[in-house]
Amino acid sequence: MYKPSKKEAQDMLQQMMEIRQFEDKIMDLLSKNIAEGGSHLYAGMEAIAVGVISSLNHDDYITSTHRGHGHAIAKDGDLNALMAEILGKKTGVCKGKGGSLHLADLNKGNLGANGIVGGGLGIATGAALALKMQKSSRIVVCFFGDGALNNGITHECMNMASLWKLPVIFLCENNLYAMSVCINRACSVKDLRKRADAYDMPSEIVDGMDVIAVKEAAIRWIDYVRKGNGPCFVVCNAYRYYGHSRSDPRVYRTKEEEKSYRDRDPIINFAQRCIKEGWLTEKEVREIEATVAKAIEEATDFAIKSPLPEPEELYTDLYV
Amino acid sequence: MREITYRQALNEALDEEMARDEKVFLMGEDIAIYGGAYGVTSGLLNKYGEERVRDTPISEAAIVGAGLGSALLGYRPVVEIMYIDFIGLCMDQLNNQVAKIRYMFGGKCTVPLTIRTEGGAGRTLGAHHSQSLEAWLMHIPGIKVVMPATPADAKGLLKSSIRDNNPVVFIEHKMLYNTKGFVPENEYLVPIGVADIKRTGNDVTVLTYSRMLLFSLKAAEILEKDGISVEVVDLRTLLPLDKTTIKNSVMKTNRVVIVEEDTKTAGAGAEIGMTVVEECFDYLDAPVKRVAGADVPMPKAPNLESLAIPSVETIVQGIMEVMK
Ligand SMILES: Cc1ncc(C[n+]2csc(CCOP(=O)(O)OP(=O)(O)O)c2C)c(N)n1
Numbered sequence: 073m074y075k076p077s078k079k080e081a082q083d084m085l086q087q088m089m090e091i092r093q094f095e096d097k098i099m100d101l102l103s104k105n106i107a108e109g110g111s112h113l114y115a116g117m118e119a120i121a122v123g124v125i126s127s128l129n130h131d132d133y134i135t136s137t138h139r140g141h142g143h144a145i146a147k148d149g150d151l152n153a154l155m156a157e158i159l160g161k162k163t164g165v166c167k168g169k170g171g172s173l174h175l176a177d178l179n180k181g182n183l184g185a186n187g188i189v190g191g192g193l194g195i196a197t198g199a200a201l202a203l204k205m206q207k208s209s210r211i212v213v214c215f216f217g218d219g220a221l222n223n224g225i226t227h228e229c230m231n232m233a234s235l236w237k238l239p240v241i242f243l244c245e246n247n248l249y250a251m252s253v254c255i256n257r258a259c260s261v262k263d264l265r266k267r268a269d270a271y272d273m274p275s276e277i278v279d280g281m282d283v284i285a286v287k288e289a290a291i292r293w294i295d296y297v298r299k300g301n302g303p304c305f306v307v308c309n310a311y312r313y314y315g316h317s318r319s320d321p322r323v324y325r326t327k328e329e330e331k332s333y334r335d336r337d338p339i340i341n342f343a344q345r346c347i348k349e350g351w352l353t354e355k356e357v358r359e360i361e362a363t364v365a366k367a368i369e370e371a372t373d374f375a376i377k378s379p380l381p382e383p384e385e386l387y388t389d390l391y392v
Numbered sequence: 393m394r395e396i397t398y399r400q401a402l403n404e405a406l407d408e409e410m411a412r413d414e415k416v417f418l419m420g421e422d423i424a425i426y427g428g429a430y431g432v433t434s435g436l437l438n439k440y441g442e443e444r445v446r447d448t449p450i451s452e453a454a455i456v457g458a459g460l461g462s463a464l465l466g467y468r469p470v471v472e473i474m475y476i477d478f479i480g481l482c483m484d485q486l487n488n489q490v491a492k493i494r495y496m497f498g499g500k501c502t503v504p505l506t507i508r509t510e511g512g513a514g515r516t517l518g519a520h521h522s523q524s525l526e527a528w529l530m531h532i533p534g535i536k537v538v539m540p541a542t543p544a545d546a547k548g549l550l551k552s553s554i555r556d557n558n559p560v561v562f563i564e565h566k567m568l569y570n571t572k573g574f575v576p577e578n579e580y581l582v583p584i585g586v587a588d589i590k591r592t593g594n595d596v597t598v599l600t601y602s603r604m605l606l607f608s609l610k611a612a613e614i615l616e617k618d619g620i621s622v623e624v625v626d627l628r629t630l631l632p633l634d635k636t637t638i639k640n641s642v643m644k645t646n647r648v649v650i651v652e653e654d655t656k657t658a659g660a661g662a663e664i665g666m667t668v669v670e671e672c673f674d675y676l677d678a679p680v681k682r683v684a685g686a687d688v689p690m691p692k693a694p695n696l697e698s699l700a701i702p703s704v705e706t707i708v709q710g711i712m713e714v715m716k
């Protein structure tokens with residue numbers, strides 16, 4: 073059983089709180105029309121990104137999804153630059169050209185969010201191929217949603233990665249819905265591990281609302297993949313608290329179901345556990361929360377005050 | 393006549409065609425319970441049931457492929473690809489199967505399939521949710537490409553598309569769903585392949601379609617004050633192009649500006665412009681001009697997004713240039 077050190081507990085809690093408060097802030101900015109366009113929020117799923125990415129080395133890689141703010145923050149993301157990017161500002165991590173759906177920070181091993189469901193699987197497979205050719209011990213974690221399980225590229229990549237024993241973890245974030253479509257109306261198998269069986273990959277289903285459970289599984293699978301055993305498939309079950317995007321009235325799910333997940337909130341539960349196990353004191357938990365709140369306010373302020381890109385930027389960065 | 397939105401007009405078209413012909417059925421991502429990402433299929437699940445209003449997994453290639461298969465067996469499917477940006481995921485099905493099957497099989501089958509999708513910029517959604525990819529589709533013999541700009545045209549053209557025995561790609565625009573316009577109460581159709589003169593004028597012809605029609609009409613109003621009389625032709629269908637209407641207008645005005653939202657190089661305007669050159673070169677008093685999207689992926693930043701597509705100002709400038 074994995075037990076975090078004080079520092080690890082502190083870091084994990086802080087990152088989960090950063091993600092939650094960041095997403096709540098984006099929702100606020102969207103409702104005030106300060107942020108424009110869409111944003112798919114990660115609230116409720118924090119334990120997955122934090123549990124997995126905190127178990128990686130800093131020079132390992134990830135590919136992310138349309139719901140990518142959490143992955144970006146957990147992968148050493150700079151809150152200011154991420155917030156600015158979502159507002160399309162010059163100071164954003166992609167100079168304001170990508171936006172929420174395209175957050176990426178290649179220097180930090182984040183190969184990017186994606187506007188295309190399943191868009192990250194090819195990239196992850198190719199990055200893993202490159203690492204294998206380099207005889208590197210680094211690995212790739214490929215995040216994708218339950219919805220991506222049914223697109224062709226997913227199957228092609230899983231087969232190829234397994235065939236060539238590539239160092240990639242296919243990490244499915246199962247939050248029960250792809251937009252309005254519940255997984256049992258979209259996926260032909262109930263037990264998702266059968267999908268991995270089809271490609272002769274080992275697999276596991278993890279409680280993605282419990283950061284310790286995620287972390288424990290992540291450590292094991294990262295070790296397995298790093299040792300050159302080939303890919304694996306890990307499903308983390310969780311829930312997204314907000315609608316799919318801003319305008320979603322959520323008619324496809326019940327208030328009771330929403331509450332049942334909120335009652336198992338990954339952050340509240342982990343904070344309580346830290347106190348109970350003596351990993352952190354109550355005071356320390358409150359201090360972390362306050363530090364995060366301040367950082368989010370600063371990031372928001374930074375993003376709002378940042379200028380838009382210069383008009384000439386329209387034509388830069390297309391070709392080298 | 394009553395005023396309704398583009399969204400409602402499309403919804404009525406689907407509703408009427410489903411009521412009229414039980415072979416019509418709908419299939420796509422989030423079209424049933426959710427009513428479509430932009431609400432076009434709202435209410436149809438309750439009316440027609442799950443069998444005829446079908447939510448699919450996120451499987452674009454299978455959506456189009458299965459649409460084709462069911463069309464070959466006598467159904468009249470209307471499938472939805474949520475954003476045209478995802479058309480790449482089903483392009484093989486569309487190009488190699490849907491478009492060619494009748495020809496390859498010596499005319500022995502028909503493909504009464506409609507693929508509804510939407511495109512365009514305006515919501516700062518960035519590079520994967522803002523594209524105008526009509527030119528890719530215009531390059532495929534065997535399909536038709538329809539892009540309505542007004543609620544009345546949207547309804548009449550969607551009904552025609554569904555009744556057409558050929559595959560039709562029907563491209564809506566995300567910034568038009570909430571626009572309103574007069575739509576007849578009575579049953580009517582708008583024919584595919586026929587352009588419509590939305591504003592008559594004598595000095596210059598603007599050839600445009602989809603959201604750029606609205607921008608072009610505003611530009612025409614502004615120029616009227618400067619004494620320039622602009623004729624605005626709404627092409628409505630890009631494949632096949634209505635060469636007759638284009639020719640008649642150009643013979644009258646002798647000047648042409650094409651206004652298109654897609655990226656300029658090898659865009660829809662290239663085909664439209666070359667058609668003008670081939671059909672009415674002798675009538676031209678000035679070079680054909682394009683006002684088009686910048687040749688870049690759509691940037692997120694709101695200011696850059698606006699710069700990446702034509703604006704009323706750049707359209708006015710473009711028209712002034714050919715008037716010199
Ligand atoms: C290829 C493709 N099809 C459809 C969409 C529209 N879309 C965006 S997110 C989404 C649902 C994705 O569900 P899932 O993979 O489970 O991720 P979640 O949103 O639940 O995190 C859909 C249908 C898209 N972006 N790309």
Ligand SMILES: [Mg+2]
Pocket residue numbers: 217218219245246247248249250251
């Ligand atoms: Mg999901």
